[in-house]
Amino acid sequence: MILRRRAGRSATLAAALASTLVLAACGSTADTPADTAAGAGGVKTDKGVTDTTITLGIMGDTSGVFKNLGAAINAGNQLWADDVNAAGGICDRTIQLEVVDHGYKADTAKTLYPQLEPKILGIVQLLGSPVLAALKQNLIDDNVTAAPASWSSEILNNPNIMMIGTTYDLEVINGLAYLQQEGLLADGATIGHIYIDGEYGGNGLKGSKYYADKHGMTVKEAKITSTDTDLTNIVTGLRGDGVTAIVLTTTPGQTASALAANQALGLNVPVLGNNPTFDPALLQSPAAGALGNLYVAASSPPFSSQTPKAAAVAKAYKEAYPGAPLNAGTNVGYVEGLVWQNVLTKACENGDMTRAGIQTALTSLTAVDTEDLVGELDYSSPGAPPTRGVYIAKVDPAAEGGVTEVATVFTAPEAESYKAPFQEG
Numbered sequence: 001m002i003l004r005r006r007a008g009r010s011a012t013l014a015a016a017l018a019s020t021l022v023l024a025a026c027g028s029t030a031d032t033p034a035d036t037a038a039g040a041g042g043v044k045t046d047k048g049v050t051d052t053t054i055t056l057g058i059m060g061d062t063s064g065v066f067k068n069l070g071a072a073i074n075a076g077n078q079l080w081a082d083d084v085n086a087a088g089g090i091c092d093r094t095i096q097l098e099v100v101d102h103g104y105k106a107d108t109a110k111t112l113y114p115q116l117e118p119k120i121l122g123i124v125q126l127l128g129s130p131v132l133a134a135l136k137q138n139l140i141d142d143n144v145t146a147a148p149a150s151w152s153s154e155i156l157n158n159p160n161i162m163m164i165g166t167t168y169d170l171e172v173i174n175g176l177a178y179l180q181q182e183g184l185l186a187d188g189a190t191i192g193h194i195y196i197d198g199e200y201g202g203n204g205l206k207g208s209k210y211y212a213d214k215h216g217m218t219v220k221e222a223k224i225t226s227t228d229t230d231l232t233n234i235v236t237g238l239r240g241d242g243v244t245a246i247v248l249t250t251t252p253g254q255t256a257s258a259l260a261a262n263q264a265l266g267l268n269v270p271v272l273g274n275n276p277t278f279d280p281a282l283l284q285s286p287a288a289g290a291l292g293n294l295y296v297a298a299s300s301p302p303f304s305s306q307t308p309k310a311a312a313v314a315k316a317y318k319e320a321y322p323g324a325p326l327n328a329g330t331n332v333g334y335v336e337g338l339v340w341q342n343v344l345t346k347a348c349e350n351g352d353m354t355r356a357g358i359q360t361a362l363t364s365l366t367a368v369d370t371e372d373l374v375g376e377l378d379y380s381s382p383g384a385p386p387t388r389g390v391y392i393a394k395v396d397p398a399a400e401g402g403v404t405e406v407a408t409v410f411t412a413p414e415a416e417s418y419k420a421p422f423q424e425g
Contacts, residue, residue: 043348055098059127073149125333148161164374168207176247179295229253231257235261248274270295278395302405304396366380
């Protein structure tokens with residue numbers, strides 16, 4: 001499929017990724033059937049599908065702590081929709097996106113969801129662990145399938161979650177295994193883990209503990225809140241504990257503080273972050289010179305990846321959004337759409353594009369090919385991550401997006417043996 005810019009797109013990211021409900025001229029409640037009905041082509045439909053359109057929602061963050069990542073994910077979603085529509089759509093219908101910005105605030109998301117839900121078939125992107133936790137029961141009650149831009153294995157007991165990529169705990173397990181493979185970590189070591197209190201941070205900590213248990217290591221935990229800004233005292237304590245590596249499940253600003261302290265205190269140990277911890281904007285911050293020790297483990301490749309699909313998405317993004325921040329969120333957003341494309345195509349083949357039909361289609365997929373934007377995905381095992389591999393990247397100021405890929409789809413033996421909290425069997 002050839003990536004193309006949609007005609008008439010604004011040259012600025014702000015206009016293209018407006019944080020109000022946009023992009024869905026055909027997605028009003030009036031267009032959405034109230035009950036299941038046979039639509040064009042004899043396909044059963046209910047909410048979010050007309051004879052000419054399929055409307056999907058985006059609940060993202062373009063104003064909160066992950067705003068740069070969130071804007072890039074939104075852009076990746078839109079690039080995918082543009083590509084699908086340029087190729088004729090899905091099931092003889094075009095893709096429309098309804099976008100809301102919750103600013104990484106669960107209360108705001110709870111207010112926005114009832115406005116969005118009647119208009120959509122499902123959610124192509126739902127960003128943020130606290131937001132997902134707040135909306136968990138809503139998704140179940142309304143049978144809305146959602147692809148979370150949140151990768152906690154603790155949410156895999158929700159049948160309406162379409163996890164795309166692996167989970168925070170497995171990102172950390174793989175990342176630590178990579179550090180040990182490279183001789184940066186040894187059996188019996190003491191490692192620190194700084195984590196945001198909640199599902200995101202706690203799930204990453206679960207990965208650290210699992211890997212440490214397998215290798216006779218000790219984990220020194222440091223719990224913070226998402227609003228903490230100065231981690232100097234915490235890193236000072238970890239230095240006193242004799243850590244030889246630090247793991248972060250933090251915001252990008254907190255990552256900068258931790259890395260600056262790591263350097264200023266003369267600790268200079270390798271630091272592992274998982275996918276939300278790094279933002280290329282940090283390379284323009286006072287902490288820029290301290291970021292060289294940071295490795296990032298993520299389900300999708302970095303912006304600078306030379307895998308063919310990632311390179312094509314990067315090229316299209318730069319053409320469509322000149323001057324916008326470059327980060328891996330673009331690949332995340334595109335692959336969210338790509339997986340939805342597989343599900344929608346299967347639902348169309350089944351003749352059922354209702355919300356229930358989407359669930360049936362999803363759980364029948366055992367080998368979704370994402371063109372290396374994440375590993376191959378299997379949705380047939382309840383509670384299990386659909387894939388276990390990660391990309392490993394290292395901070396590199398010369399690279400587009402600020403990191404260079406050092407390992408492609410890396411899956412450690414410890415990741416293969418790990419049993420997720422709700423995994424059956």
